[in-house]
Amino acid sequence: MVPTIVDNAEDLYRSIRADSDDYSYQNGKLVFSSSAFDDRDMRPSVDRTSMRADPADSRIAPTDGIAKVLTADVRNSCKIPIIKNGTPVGEHAVDAIHRPIENDPIETDNLAHCQIECNPVIASGSRFKKLKAALANLANKHGFIVPPSKTAAP
């Protein structure tokens, strides 16, 4: 499948493990931890909504909940010009990149799969910590759009 541009108006779904440290309730209010967007390769995986009729289909495990962030918000979370010798030569940016998974020897096919990536590529853990904080902050606006459950749905 040929990857396509993720539209600004699309939601991005993130699967959140049930009963995990990825979220907590503070004075009764749900908050997502930065750990909810942790990723070994510093490119958190999400699913794009234009290819998911039902957000529940984005669950990795059957009891997972689903959080969401808006693509436009993700793109707005970082826009810093890179200046060299007084001249703008680019921009630090965050984007949702469509990375469909198809015929992978390890991972299950997922044509809706995207990764939240930085340009330039994140090389420092500190920058990734800020990205995780930004994504958790954005997800807190929406809460769970599919709540986690104790038992798998039938």
Next chain:
Amino acid sequence: MSAVRLVFDQIASAFANGSPAVSSEASQGRPLHPFSIVDIDQGMNKMAILMQGASRVPTQRAVELASEWLWLTFDRANKLGGWSRPHISSTESGEVVFEWWRNHRNLTLYFSDDGAEYIDVWGPDMDHEMLAGPLTNWSFSNAWLRLQS
């Protein structure tokens, strides 16, 4: 932001953890809040559980550092006001993470083999709505006061 002024502690050892020990001016001279060992115990237990996990297992050094800072944050926050037990988690990189939320603000502390960092968050803009840096008594005290403001 509130007009709380930081002052140097008279009773705490100066420059512990590489930075001066401070309190809010208003808290000095007052007795500390009743010591609650429960929060520390629960935090230590949580970290022990994380070390037994199947994934995101923190490193020994990260847990040791986080354990030290659990006491320090408790002490600092009790003096400055507003203590609450942190949400504790871990990362794929073997770090221990402490988080607090208050209104639209979030304070996150990371402990790893390389040391301790803080991120003070009041919005999703990575460059204009976050402050980050090495965790010291000084940076924690300032970040804690911002969280309470």
